[in-house]
Amino acid sequence: MSILYRLGTRDSALAMVQARRVKTLLEKICYDDKIRFEIVPLKTIGDVQTQVPLWQIPGEGFFTKELDTALTEKSVDFVVHSYKDLGFTRPSNFCLAAVSRREYPYDILLLRTESAQALLKGQWQNKEFIIGTSSPRRTLVDSPFLEKYFSLKNPAIKVTTKNLRGNVPSRLRKLLSGDYDATIMALAGLERLALNDQEALPSLEALTYLVLPLSECPPAPAQGALAIECRSEEKDKNSDLFKLLTQLNDRLARFEIGKEKEIFHAYGGGCHLPLGVYAKSFDDFYLINSRGVVDGKTVLQRDIFPTYQVIEKRDPSPLFVGLPQEKGKHLLSQYQTRAIVLDRLLEKRPIVDAKVTSIGNKIFYITSSYCLLALEQSNFYNGDEIWSAGVKTMFSLFKRGYWVHGSASLMGESELVELSSSMFLSLFKGKHLPCYFFSHSKAQTSLGKIVPCYEHKIVPTTLIDHDLSNVKIFYWTSFTQYKIYKEHFPEIIDNPESFHACGLGKTFKRMREAGVMVTPFFSIEDFLERFQLS
Missing domain, CATH: 3.40.50 (Rossmann fold)
Structure with a gap:
């Protein structure tokens, strides 16, 4: 006798992509050909009421309430959520069976290329730069950062936000039609569409992007991960379904997101709280980076745990x-x-004969302000992608007229390794572009060719x-x-x-x-x- 498990999900294009992905993974690990999985799309209030900002809709659970009801009433057997949509407290009859591997937790700014060029040339004076978003966090965290950044070339610019709701394709079409100057989205969602339903995306030919730095613009807690819930009774009896679902669990992502949710909840944790929280494990440490506004006060928390070596703070040595x-x-x-x-x-002495031999689209990774001279004196830059090692270098590049596509400002080169494999980002310039790493003469990298820009001299x-x-x-x-x-x-x-x-x-x-x-x-x-x- 065959067994059918019903997977509940929102019916948006992105949610359906996510559900199909989970279904495919389950089918791969399920060796019993008598077990089948069926997707049950459900429409939520958040998908229906798209004309007003979410924070103006009374109550909570805008993208989850209907799924919760279906799971409780047993019209579905398990559900797949974007984990960032789930509150800290969930119904006691539900069990979080699995948290998916986290992918691309970044926010990304999308804008028309002509707008980016106007910003670079300092032509956005005495007028608003309107970003379409319905997120209080992006309004109070991302937008002030962008205003500070763009004001380097446009001193009188005012970055504002205007409500923009709807599915991903419709938001992109509104951007392309000129309703907004830019929009901010979750890169993870765009990536899933690019991988699994690229036809749903409009042409990106007229657009460019900026991946916002995690150090300055931490995401919503759990952004980039999926949550798979079933009824608690499945866990209690250690059912076959529960055992299948737990095979999709990523323990590291679950740990990191658990820390984010704890901090978010400690600040009040309402679904509209304008607070970004990001946790990341590395080596035997983990970091917490939080930014936002709570009760009218700015929140900035940056901690690394644990600290194994402790130096007495009052030690007077230099x-x-x-x-x-x-x-x-x-x-x-x-x-x-x-x-x-x-x-x-040590002195850092410039090397001015930097060479790049590749033609066509390229990626330049600028590690330091000491590399700017080599970049400016060269003649091989032709509107290529530029990434920076930190926010200070990112600001220096923009001030000199270079559009920067992102900054590995938190974890360094490991961020670039991850982002270099993004299918969505490859839609702009192409896949597997040659990468040139502007750094000192003895630098090492796995990303591409070193362009020596300076050397250390004693x-x-x-x-x-x-x-x-x-x-x-x-x-x-x-x-x-x-x-x-x-x-x-x-x-x-x-x-x-x-x-x-x-x-x-x-x-x-x-x-x-x-x-x-x-x-x-x-x-x-x-x-x-x-x-x-x-």
Whole structure:
């Protein structure tokens, strides 16, 4: 006798894609040909009432209530949700059987290419830049960041938002028709459509994009993941259905999203709370990045757990910060309660004959402001995709007239590895584009070809008068810097009392691989704020 399991889902194009994907995965892991799965599409109030912002619709569960009813009444056996649509508290008769692997948690700004060019040329003066969205978080977190960014070339610009609801294709068509200057969407949803229902997307030929940096624009909790729920009785009796569903569970995504949901709930956690929360595990740490507005007050929480090495905050010894004199001198006056020693050993000297041999579309990854000279003096940039290593470099590039498509501002190169495989992003310029990595002469990357833009040179006189004898706390800006200092000051660097710190990206990875006990920080500023005397 055959067994039929009914999968409940919203009937939107994206939700149907997600449901078909889950159905396909279940069919692959189910070896019993007598078991079948059927998708049951359901229309929710959130799908019907698209003319008003969600926050104006009374009650909660705009995209879940009808699915909850169907599951309770047993007209379906399990349901698939976009996990970000689910509240923190769920009915006691439901069980979260699985959380899917998380994909592309980013927000993405989509706009017409002509609008991007006008922004680059400083032509968006004294008028509004209207972003279509119904999300309070995108209104109060993403939009202020974009206003700050665009104002570098357009000082009088005012970024505002206007209600935009509906399914993904209809929102894109409204953008293309000029109803809005831009829209912000979840990259994960666009990716699923690009992979599974590309015909549903209108032509993207007239558009370009900016993947918003996770460090500045954290997503909604659980953005990018699916939640699969069944009735609790299935878990209680450890049914065949429950055992099948749990095989789709991603333990890491479940852990990270659990942290996000806890923090969101602690702030009040209503479905319209304008708060982004992002948790990410790496090595044996995990980070929390939260931004938003709660009860009229700005929320900014950036933490990394756990911290294995603890240095007494009131230790009066100087701090070493691996910035050169010209880039770090502002820190000497900004943080006056503790001595700061900057990098006087190494000079970064430009290499101006950078070469790129590929023709056609390319991707440029700019790791530092020291690479800007090589980019500007070259003649091989032709409107190619540009990505930056951090937000500061992203701002510098935009100010110089380059459209930046995204910034690996939180986790560094590992973010680019993930984004480089995006089907949706490939619809703009093509797949498998050659990547050029603008960095220093000894840099390493798995992404493509290194374009050496500067080299590290030792200042001979510094070897004599660079006093590190009292320094016990070091913040390294690159693994190369650490290695050179270790070579010339081994007794100080190898001191068992030394505390080593760095950012979250490749420097951290390479130092851990080299066996260095290093503690990661979001930024130099976060490091200094921790160790300054109160």
